[in-house]
Amino acid sequence: GAGVSQTPSNKVTEKGKYVELRCDPISGHTALYWYRQSLGQGPEFLIYFQGTGAADDSGLPNDRFFAVRPEGSVSTLKIQRTERGDSAVYLCASSPGTSLNNEQFFGPGTRLTVL
């Protein structure tokens, strides 16, 4: 079975541009998470979906960041007016349920570079 996939694997953009990062979770997983990993740091929570709804978006740094999961499967993280400080690896994880007993399975990440 396929794991969590993320596209693109690398994205280079210019300051001020808009980017979309895609996450395909493991089939059947209802919970989906986005994390951001800056250089030399551990992953930091951004947002969590249960089904189609964002159950917790408290980790989004500001209103330039937005994420959707319209059909409860694929999710897209959208960043408007990118800034150099947005450069990081964006990780997606999925989980079969909404309890911490359920392991989160991580994708390989999208490395975003803002020039």
Added chain:
Amino acid sequence: AQSVTQPDIHITVSEGASLELRCNYSYGATPYLFWYVQSPGQGLQLLLKYFSGDTLVQGIKGFEAEFKRSQSSFNLRKPSVHWSDAAEYFCAVGAHSGTYKYIFGTGTRLKVLA
């Protein structure tokens, strides 16, 4: 607030030597604790997890970790390191205060000498 501290940024060991990576957490209730490994270009892979019960947890690749409530620690150990263990290791605590996010430490990068 919940937090995880990994005091060692880098650790170097010789192949065949034993390994212990430190992790301390701050959490008000019984924690859900995890160790993940991240190899270059790879996603995070779960090594082991602790939810309750036996405080010594066995994981994959010969790793184990011991939960010590009195020390708020969850250190990762391996009796004999292999060159393929060179990677970055992250300790995480699961926060279940209305959501199910993980809080990660800053990681420990392991280098293995031949």
